[in-house]
Amino acid sequence: MQLIEIDPERYRKRLNKVIFACIGVLSIGSLAISQLLILLIPSxxxxxxxxxxxxxxITAVSVFIILSKLRKHPFFYEVSYVWDLKQALNKINRRMKKIESAAQRGDHVAMHILHFSYCGFRQLWQLDNNTLTINHLTHLENKLHELAETHNVTLDATLYNPSQLASY
Structure with a gap:
């Protein structure tokens, strides 16, 4: 996965529309299906x-199937990208202790994974307007840059590949 720039306003507007549509479909669909079942098969x-x-x-499964089918539609581009980014960061987080210790030992790949993770979190938090933890992230990034400088590594988030996680 590669990090790409997306417009935060456009992302938030589209995400809100998707959320409201899902809530509406879940509410109306659940009520309609359950009322139909109660009418047809009374207890x-x-x-x-x-x-x-x-x-x-039934409605939840239907919404999931519909979202899966519409995922490649241009309207869902930003929402789908953030969804994929969150999944990628989640996979990294599950192995974070091993990755951090490998980076401390000078593992170049681990440093690139950490750099991708920090860049991804920064983008994600800026898109979600979550600025509370940005200072902590900046501190972690600074420590990583010092470590990379010590080991003569040029950090590049584009060098991240999900298959690299298998080593950790």
């Missing part, structure tokens, strides 16, 4: 919990 005990649960489950 003699009067409890319709299982039909309501089934309505929610």
């Amino acid at each position: 003699p005990t009067g409890s319709h919990f299982h039909w309501n649960l089934l309505g929610v489950a």
Whole structure:
């Protein structure tokens, strides 16, 4: 995965539209399906919990399938990119201790992974307007740059490849 620049305003507008659409479809779809099931197959005990649960489950699966199909549509470009970025950063985070210790030992690949991770988090936090932890991230980036300078490594986020994580 490569980091790309996206317009934060456009991303937020499209993300809000996707979220509101999902909430609306989940609400209306769940109610409609569960009411239809209750109407077609009434429960003699009067409890319709299982039909309501089934309505929610069917609608949730439908929304997931629809989002998966629409993922490549140009409208979803920014939202899909951020979704992929979060997944990539999550994979790195699961191995962060090993990556950090390898970087401390001078492992060039680990330093590139850390650099990609820090750049990705910075972009993500700026897109989500989460500036509370930027100072901590800047501190980590500075430490990484000092480490890279010590080991004569030129940091480049484009050198990151997800297959590199298998070593850690």
